Structure formats: C-alpha cells, structure tokens
Amino acid sequence: MTSDKTPTERTAGALVRPFLSGPSDGAGGADGARGSRGADDRADAPVPDGALRPFLLTAGRVAGQDSIAIETQVVTTDSGRTAVDQLGFERRDIVSLCGNPLSVAEIAAQLSLHLGVVRVLVGDLSADGHLSVYLPNADASTDVDTLLRVIRGLRAIG
Amino acid sequence: MVSAQSAEVGGPTRRRPPLPVKLVIAGGFGVGKTTTVGSISEISPLTTEADMTSAAAGIDDASQVPGKRTTTVAMDFGCITIDESLKLYLFGTPGQDRFGFMWDDLAIGAIGALVIVDSRRLDDCYPAVDYFERLGLPFVVAVNRFDGAVAHDLPSIRWALAVDDAVPLITFDARDKLSVRDALLVVLDRALAKARAAQTKR
Numbered sequence: 001m002t003s004d005k006t007p008t009e010r011t012a013g014a015l016v017r018p019f020l021s022g023p024s025d026g027a028g029g030a031d032g033a034r035g036s037r038g039a040d041d042r043a044d045a046p047v048p049d050g051a052l053r054p055f056l057l058t059a060g061r062v063a064g065q066d067s068i069a070i071e072t073q074v075v076t077t078d079s080g081r082t083a084v085d086q087l088g089f090e091r092r093d094i095v096s097l098c099g100n101p102l103s104v105a106e107i108a109a110q111l112s113l114h115l116g117v118v119r120v121l122v123g124d125l126s127a128d129g130h131l132s133v134y135l136p137n138a139d140a141s142t143d144v145d146t147l148l149r150v151i152r153g154l155r156a157i158g
Numbered sequence: 159m160v161s162a163q164s165a166e167v168g169g170p171t172r173r174r175p176p177l178p179v180k181l182v183i184a185g186g187f188g189v190g191k192t193t194t195v196g197s198i199s200e201i202s203p204l205t206t207e208a209d210m211t212s213a214a215a216g217i218d219d220a221s222q223v224p225g226k227r228t229t230t231v232a233m234d235f236g237c238i239t240i241d242e243s244l245k246l247y248l249f250g251t252p253g254q255d256r257f258g259f260m261w262d263d264l265a266i267g268a269i270g271a272l273v274i275v276d277s278r279r280l281d282d283c284y285p286a287v288d289y290f291e292r293l294g295l296p297f298v299v300a301v302n303r304f305d306g307a308v309a310h311d312l313p314s315i316r317w318a319l320a321v322d323d324a325v326p327l328i329t330f331d332a333r334d335k336l337s338v339r340d341a342l343l344v345v346l347d348r349a350l351a352k353a354r355a356a357q358t359k360r
Contacts, residue, residue, distance in 0.1 A: 071247045073175035101175030109204035140179050141269045147350045153240030157339050
C-alpha cells in the first residue's frame, strides 16, 4: 500500500498512521483509516479524532448528547419494540436491552460499547421515538427529601 | 431531547424508571474501589469504557497534543435499589490520576464522594481530595483497613492529607458490606448537612 506513494505521502503516512491507530487497531490501522475516509466521501478531510471502530458505529459523530448523563435512565418505547427488527446491530441491541429501564452506563457495560457511542446512539434512537430518555433530576442530589430516602434505604441494608 | 427534569422524551412506555442518584467512589489505583462497589452493589460491578474524545470534550483539548487522539479508560460501577422509584448508582473513578478528565462526567450531579485511602500510600489520594475540594462536592476520606490494620493513626493521616477538620476521616473495610454501608452513610450525612444549610439560606 505504501510502495506506490510519493516520498511525501510516505513520510506523512509513516508519521501519522501509528499515532492514529488506537490500541484496538493494531496492524490494520493504516488500511482502516483509509477505508473510513473513503466511506466519508470527504477524502481530503483530515482523519477525525478518535478510534475508528466507535466512529463507524456513530456514522462519524462524536458530539453526543452532553445532557445524557451516565446515570440517565433509558426505556424502549412501543415504537421501539415494533421497529426492533428493522434496526441494525448496536441500535437493535440497545432497543432489545432496554425493555426494563437501564442507565446509559449499564447499556455501555452490557453491550461492551464506549460510553460516548452509547450517548450518540441513545440520542438518535430517542429522536426516532424508539427510546424514552428520562433526564435525571438535576436537583435530586441536593434535595433533602431525596437524601433522607437514600439514607433510609441504606440503613435498611443489613 | 433536552427537556424538563425527569421528563419523558420519545413516546409512551410501559414502565416509569426510577430516579437515579449517584455517588462517586474515588481514590488511587488499587485502593479497593472495585471491592467497595462490589461489596454493596446488588449487581456485580460492571465495567465500561469511556473515550476521551467524547468524555473530555471541552476539558482536555486533544487537538493541542499531536498524537494524543484518544484514551480509553475503564470505569467500574454498581447500583443499589433504594425503593421502587429511587436507585443509587456507585461510580468508581478510573484509578490513575491521568484519567482525571473523566471525573466531571462522574461527579457533576453526584450526591457526594467517598475517597478511599490506603494508609501505606497516602499520596495516591491527593488528586481526588483536591478535585472534590475544588468542586465543592461533599466528600469523606475513608481509610481501607487492609487485613484489619491501618499503617498510621487517623490524626497523623489527617495531618498528612491536610484536609479540613470538617471533612470526616473514617476507617472501613472494603470487603464488608455493612462497613461500606456505614461509610456511604457518612457521605450521605455530609450531603444532607450541606443540603439543609442551603435550604435555610434560601
């Protein structure tokens, strides 16, 4: 692959590729990076930040929903249950998994996906109506009644 | 997507999820964070990976560091169902302090933090203590009693850590469920005192 390149390209490639390949990439990093750029239809654009695998899952986006905290609860909707067979791969896994409420962190752990990827996919699926996303109550952690409930709950452990 | 607190987005569902609250379990590498989470969590601790490019957006500017494209970190967590409408999540911070960029994700909106200390390696917990002090998050320093022994007495540890007298310093056994529960209750106590102080101010 490198033999037909001009010297400049070879130098750049030699410098850039190893840094771009994440630990998961291994030796396939160079080819993978090139393929990703082609699929992007923006061959001149710089290879974006991030490992390649998560990128493919999110169609190239890293800007997840910042509002989706790791403890955010996610539940599959009726629409999601109906559409589950038409969804692909990770999206289907998430919709299948969330029949009962789960946090974003649990989804990431159970499906072995990066948190950032789950945020992006959950945002998409929510926009499509397949998932309900319950944003956590921002004041819960400083609410006296909530804290008293947590204290009672912990004391009951024994 | 962005809507009122606990609002439902996306359509009808069968079941309303519990309100999640979270508590951070921090400390240096190998002090017993995962053991602590595992002792009290009703699920065995789960591990997830977070990617720096998303987790650290706006915090660490990776574009300024050539070759520093992505960092993958592991994070352990567990949960405790308080009642049918309230669930407590315990998030262990990634141990190495170079992963500090991820802590905002864990700490913002948290009730408080338990900073676990190995009395033989006190300096491991400095980043955590610094971080929670700066954030103003209620925290408790808990010395893990490895094999029932603590290498220094508590006043010496408090002196070495230079934490405020108001910050509780306790010992606990990360392997013992009730000991972990009691340590968490001390954190809750601090959080409650802070919440009540804020309430009277209003």
